[in-house]
């Protein structure tokens with residue numbers, strides 16, 4: 313087994329922490345992040361890196377497939393994080409950040425055959441049932457158009473599904489009505505480093521130009 317990566321920790325203490333001591337002194341007193349990000353646990357997706365953010369800026373909740381469970385499902389880490397971000401921290405921006413080659417979205421299409429070695433994924437399978445509507449919509453969209461990129465469509469549908477689910481949270485609807493929060497859907501392309509944002513007016517994802 314590889315050793316746990318402590319060289320990076322040493323570098324953090326010797327360089328980043330030392331150079332930013334004032335920031336860490338302030339952060340020791342509390343946090344006031346401007347954006348909540350709900351993204352996938354995938355190791356290739358680092359919102360802090362993608363946005364060049366400093367500690368204290370982003371309130372991040374990660375799970376397999378950047379899924380927002382329905383409001384009625386009261387027990388859950390993601391629901392608690394959303395509630396704390398919106399009601400306690402009063403965060404003005406909430407981003408659902410999905411990504412290319414998402415293993416969770418691909419797993420939605422995985423069918424075990426009889427000979428396949430049994431890998432314990434029962435919790436993953438159960439969790440991902442929440443994303444089935446994203447898969448079903450993608451299948452319909454690709455039905456008569458096999459040229460379409462089903463994986464990407466599923467990933468983008470899954471982002472929109474999470475945004476729709478946020479609309480089952482009464483305090484989110486209230487915050488939207490009072491213009492205290494904005495909901496964003498972003499898709500990150502790992503191979504190009506590009507971010508695409510969902511445009512509510514045209515109902516399409518468009519590359520963010522900076």
Ligand SMILES: [Zn+2]
Pocket residue numbers: 352353354376377378411413414415416417
């Ligand atoms: Zn993923």
